[in-house]
Amino acid sequence: MIYGPTLLFAIGEGAVIPLIPVIADRLGADVALAALVASALVVGQLCGNIPAGWAVARFGERVTMGVAGIVVLAGLVGIVFAPSLLFFAAAVFLIGFCAAAFALARHSFMTTRVPLHFRARALSLLGGTFRLGMFVGPFISAALLGIFGDETASVVFFAVCQIAVILLVFLGPDPEKAVPVGAGAMRRSPTGAGEAEDSGEPVTGAIPIVERVGVFRTMWRFRGVLARLGLAAASLSAVRSARQVVLPLWGVSLGSDAGTIAVVVGVSGAIDFALFYASGQVMDRFGRLWAALPAMILMGAGFLSLSFTHELGSAAMWYAMFAAVLGVGNGLSSGILLTLGADIAPPNEPAAFLGSWRTLTDAGGAVAPLIVSALTAAASLSVGVGAMGVIAVLGAVGFIRWVPRYVPRAR
Numbered sequence: 001m002i003y004g005p006t007l008l009f010a011i012g013e014g015a016v017i018p019l020i021p022v023i024a025d026r027l028g029a030d031v032a033l034a035a036l037v038a039s040a041l042v043v044g045q046l047c048g049n050i051p052a053g054w055a056v057a058r059f060g061e062r063v064t065m066g067v068a069g070i071v072v073l074a075g076l077v078g079i080v081f082a083p084s085l086l087f088f089a090a091a092v093f094l095i096g097f098c099a100a101a102f103a104l105a106r107h108s109f110m111t112t113r114v115p116l117h118f119r120a121r122a123l124s125l126l127g128g129t130f131r132l133g134m135f136v137g138p139f140i141s142a143a144l145l146g147i148f149g150d151e152t153a154s155v156v157f158f159a160v161c162q163i164a165v166i167l168l169v170f171l172g173p174d175p176e177k178a179v180p181v182g183a184g185a186m187r188r189s190p191t192g193a194g195e196a197e198d199s200g201e202p203v204t205g206a207i208p209i210v211e212r213v214g215v216f217r218t219m220w221r222f223r224g225v226l227a228r229l230g231l232a233a234a235s236l237s238a239v240r241s242a243r244q245v246v247l248p249l250w251g252v253s254l255g256s257d258a259g260t261i262a263v264v265v266g267v268s269g270a271i272d273f274a275l276f277y278a279s280g281q282v283m284d285r286f287g288r289l290w291a292a293l294p295a296m297i298l299m300g301a302g303f304l305s306l307s308f309t310h311e312l313g314s315a316a317m318w319y320a321m322f323a324a325v326l327g328v329g330n331g332l333s334s335g336i337l338l339t340l341g342a343d344i345a346p347p348n349e350p351a352a353f354l355g356s357w358r359t360l361t362d363a364g365g366a367v368a369p370l371i372v373s374a375l376t377a378a379a380s381l382s383v384g385v386g387a388m389g390v391i392a393v394l395g396a397v398g399f400i401r402w403v404p405r406y407v408p409r410a411r
Helices: 004-026 029-061 061-080 085-113 116-148 152-171 217-222 223-253 258-274 276-286 291-305 315-332 334-345 351-378 381-406
Strands: none
Touching: 004 029, 004 061, 004 085, 004 116, 004 152, 004 217, 004 223, 029 061, 029 351, 061 085, 061 152, 061 223, 061 334, 085 291, 085 334, 085 351, 116 258, 116 276, 116 334, 116 351, 152 291, 217 223, 217 276, 217 334, 217 351, 223 258, 223 291, 223 315, 223 351, 258 276, 258 315, 276 291, 276 315, 276 334, 291 334, 315 351, 334 351, 351 381
C-alpha cells in the first residue's frame, strides 16, 4: 500500500511518455514544437504541487491520490480523442498536474514516518518505483506497438493501471492509519524550521511545534535554503527532465521509428532502475553529496558528448550509448531530491515546505524542455542538448557548495 499505487502509476506513465513527441509529430508538430508539447507534462506537475500540498494536508493522501487517479483517466481520454495539438497538450498537462498528487502524498508520508538512519534508502526505494516505471513502461509500450501498431494501445494500458490504482487506494488499508508518525519526525533540522525568519545561515536545534502556514509563506520563511540548495536541486531536476524529453526527440530527429525509440529509452531506464537502491546506500553511509555529485558529472558529460554526434555516420550507435550513460547518472541520483527535501523540512508539518521544495525543483524540470525547445528553434537540437550539459556542470558546483552547509551528515 505504500509503494504499490506509485508503482502502478509510474509504469503506466512510463509507457506513454516516450510516445508524446511521436503523437505530437503525427498531429503536425515539428521537432521544436514537439519538445514544447512534451514539456506540458512537467509544467503540469509544477502547477500541481501547491494544490496537492493543500489537498494532502486537508483531506489526506488516500482521497488526494484517488481523486487524482480519476482525473488522470479524463486526461487519457483527451489524449486518445485529441482533435488538435493544443487539446493534446492540455491533456498531457492534466496528467502531469495529477502526478504531483501521487508524488507529494508519498513524500510527505515518508518524511514523517521513516527514521533518519535509513531515510535515504527508503526514499530511494520510492524513487526506484518511478524508475521501474520508466524501465518497464517503454518495453510494454514497444510490445503493444508491435502487436497493435497504434499508440492508443499504450494509452489504454495506462488507463488500466489507473483503474487498479483507484481500486487499491480506496479499497485497501489506509497507510496513514496503519503506520503512525514515528522516528522520522523526531530529528533536528538544519534549516531552523521554528524560526520566523530565515537568514540563510544553517541553524541547528530542537524544532518546536509551529503553526500550519501556507506554501507561499513557507517559501518566504525558508528563502535562504531554497535560494541556495534549492537552486542546485532544481538544476538536477532540469537535467532529469531534459533526459526524458531529449532521448525521444533525438530519436525522432535521427529518423528512428517509435519502437526503436521506446527500446532505447527503456534500456536507459533499465540502467537507471538497476542503480536506485545503491544510491540510497551511498547517501545513508557516506552522505548526500556522494550521490549527487557523480550523478551530475555523468549526466553533464553525457549531454555534452551527445550534442556532438548528430551528424556522424554512427549517430544511432552514439545515441544508444549516451542514453545508457544518462541512465547511469540518473540512477545514481535516485531519491536525492526526496531525501534532501525530507532532511531540511520541518518534521511536524512538512507538507507546506515540501510543496515549496517540490515547486522549486519541478520548476527546474519544467524549464528544461522549454530551454531545449527554444534553443532547438533558434539554433539546433544539438545546441539545446549541449546547454543541458552546461547546466549539469553548474549544478554540480552548487551541490559542492551548499550540501555540506545545509545537510550535515547524519551520525
